[in-house]
Amino acid sequence: MLDKVRGGLFGVAVGDALGATFEFMTREEILSRHGSKREMVGGGWLGLKPGEVTDDTEMTLCVARGIIASPQDPVEEIGRQFMSWYQTDPKDVGSTIRTALGAYTETGDWEKARAITWERHGGKVAGNGCLMRTLPFSFVYFQSPDLLGKFSRETAFLTHPDPLAAEACHFYNVLAVGLLLGEEPWSAFKKARSLLQHEELARRLDSWPSLAVQDLRPTGYVVDSLEAALWCFFNGENIIEAIESAVNLGGDADTVAAICGGLAGTYWGWSALPDGWKSRLLIKEELEQLAAALLQASGQVS
Ligand SMILES: [Mg+2]
Numbered sequence: 001m002l003d004k005v006r007g008g009l010f011g012v013a014v015g016d017a018l019g020a021t022f023e024f025m026t027r028e029e030i031l032s033r034h035g036s037k038r039e040m041v042g043g044g045w046l047g048l049k050p051g052e053v054t055d056d057t058e059m060t061l062c063v064a065r066g067i068i069a070s071p072q073d074p075v076e077e078i079g080r081q082f083m084s085w086y087q088t089d090p091k092d093v094g095s096t097i098r099t100a101l102g103a104y105t106e107t108g109d110w111e112k113a114r115a116i117t118w119e120r121h122g123g124k125v126a127g128n129g130c131l132m133r134t135l136p137f138s139f140v141y142f143q144s145p146d147l148l149g150k151f152s153r154e155t156a157f158l159t160h161p162d163p164l165a166a167e168a169c170h171f172y173n174v175l176a177v178g179l180l181l182g183e184e185p186w187s188a189f190k191k192a193r194s195l196l197q198h199e200e201l202a203r204r205l206d207s208w209p210s211l212a213v214q215d216l217r218p219t220g221y222v223v224d225s226l227e228a229a230l231w232c233f234f235n236g237e238n239i240i241e242a243i244e245s246a247v248n249l250g251g252d253a254d255t256v257a258a259i260c261g262g263l264a265g266t267y268w269g270w271s272a273l274p275d276g277w278k279s280r281l282l283i284k285e286e287l288e289q290l291a292a293a294l295l296q297a298s299g300q301v302s
Pocket residue numbers: 016020054055056092254255
């Protein structure tokens with residue numbers, strides 16, 4: 001199981017570090033100028049070092065640390081972790097999260113921060129920033145479906161006050177639990193799908209298998225990102241193909257590839273990831289420590 005938990009965290013980080021190089025490019029530009037094979041070279045609009053990760057992984061680590069500090073009741077601690085991260089002035093912060101954490105800085109109150117976020121974004125707050133960081137819940141609450149749903153939804157809601165965003169995170173975490181416990185991907189997908197209430201999410205999760213790669217939309221909208229990440233995971237013959245196809249979509253490439261990489265890494269495991277990717281990650285030791293600590297925390301949840 002440790003191999004899968006490590007694989008999940010490394011999968012997020014690898015997808016993020018590879019995808020950040022191509023964020024905001026189109027699939028056609030990437031394939032025609034750079035081919036389809038990916039190495040961890042950094043660069044991109046953020047000018048990253050090879051193996052450097054961005055907000056997607058950094059916020060995933062905040063969630064992991066919050067859970068490890070307080071597995072019975074992690075959400076407040078996760079909020080504190082988000083704020084300490086935000087105060088380090090990260091290279092990249094998504095727009096919804098910047099508003100939410102900025103509003104919390106002003107008010108010191110998540111409820112008020114939510115109202116401000118909703119208002120400033122005209123109600124369009126179902127961004128993918130809640131989904132990119134939600135994987136660690138699956139590694140601690142895999143035997144407690146109620147807590148998995150509660151904590152993944154409440155954490156999404158800290159920064160993304162839209163039931164659709166919360167449900168997308170819950171869905172993803174249930175799917176990842178299935179993969180963690182050795183279920184076949186389609187059977188895990190069906191189980192997670194059966195929990196959905198939100199009409200648009202349900203409709204899109206029923207229709208994506210018939211899409212062609214050119215139809216995918218790697219935008220910052222949580223449903224688009226989830227759809228694209230699922231497509232790449234389910235159509236990938238192996239972990240390399242799954243992650244490369246997500247990176248090569250371009251657009252919000254680091255986030256879509258992090259979301260896909262989390263699933264692919266949980267399913268195929270850390271040992272299936274190429275050395276050339278995982279050894280380059282600048283935070284690999286921390287990822288290893290947190291993977292072990294998450295599994296330990298899973299023993300403290302009743
Ligand atoms: Mg990013």
